[in-house]
Amino acid sequence: MENVSSSLLEGYKPKSKLSESLTSTVWLAKHIVTGEEAVLKCFNLSKLNLNLRNCLNNELEFLSSINHPNIIRLIKVIHEADFLIMVMEYCNGGALSSYIRCNGKVDEHIAKRFMKQIGAGLEIIHDNHIIHRDLKPENILLAGTGDESVLKIADFSLSRKLLPGKYLETVCGSPFYMAPEVLQFQRYNEKADMWSVGAILFELLHGYPPFRGNNNVQVLKNIKSSTCTPFSRLILQQLHPDCIDVCSRLLCINPATRLSFDEFYKHNFLNI
Secondary structure, eight states: OTTSOGGGGTTEEEEEEEEEOSSEEEEEEEETTTOOEEEEEEEEGGGOOHHHHHHHHHHHHHHHTOOOTTBOOEEEEEEETTEEEEEEEOOTTOBHHHHHHHHOSOOHHHHHHHHHHHHHHHHHHHHTTEEOSOOSGGGEEEESSGGGOEEEEOOOTTOEEOOTTOOBOOOOSOGGGSOHHHHTTOOBOTHHHHHHHHHHHHHHHHSSOSSOOSSHHHHHHHHHHOSSOOOOHHHHTTSOHHHHHHHHHHTOSSTTTSOOHHHHHTSHHHHO
């Protein structure tokens, strides 16, 4: 953070760099007075084009209005000249993707607990008519460890407000978790997020995503060639019918028959 003055950081002292891209640098920091750890996501606004500025503004608008245990908390925004810093809560459990890599597939009761928490966060997103567009294990963080861990949906840089009955057309997201209508350059709505939820549930149960490939075309081909949700036969025998049903109906190729958020959140799998 050599280009950012210490006075701009308002008491936060950077400890280590977590990641870096062309548009932002992310640091783990500690507040000098309180000792609170936080994540500093630092932007040089002069390097952002109009589209990236709009993405940042959308993320700031949503996170500034939300305070929910299953959505990453924006502590404050520091803005001076060409620099903008998002001070975010630090999740010491890392990303759900790392959790899956370390633990492999999880038991059904853990998958259910995680899905309930994701659903609780999605309820707020849904109520605000927001579509996330990049739900994946890398963008779900864990605060705490073990049975006390709390999942938090993060990274709203691709999110958009989408009113009922409206559609989006921009292709974005991560191929393993993108709905087939997005991969096919078709218009889409909030049901695209529900496909991503199904892919995350499948990965929790298996340790890998349901449909893979070296590129978007291969992923889409594998989706289209599958006559049903590709559960492992061994794992299928261990799952409750409600778990199989919710995952299969989330991973429905036709968005018209795919579970809506309300149908997902009220499903027996999450409520029994």
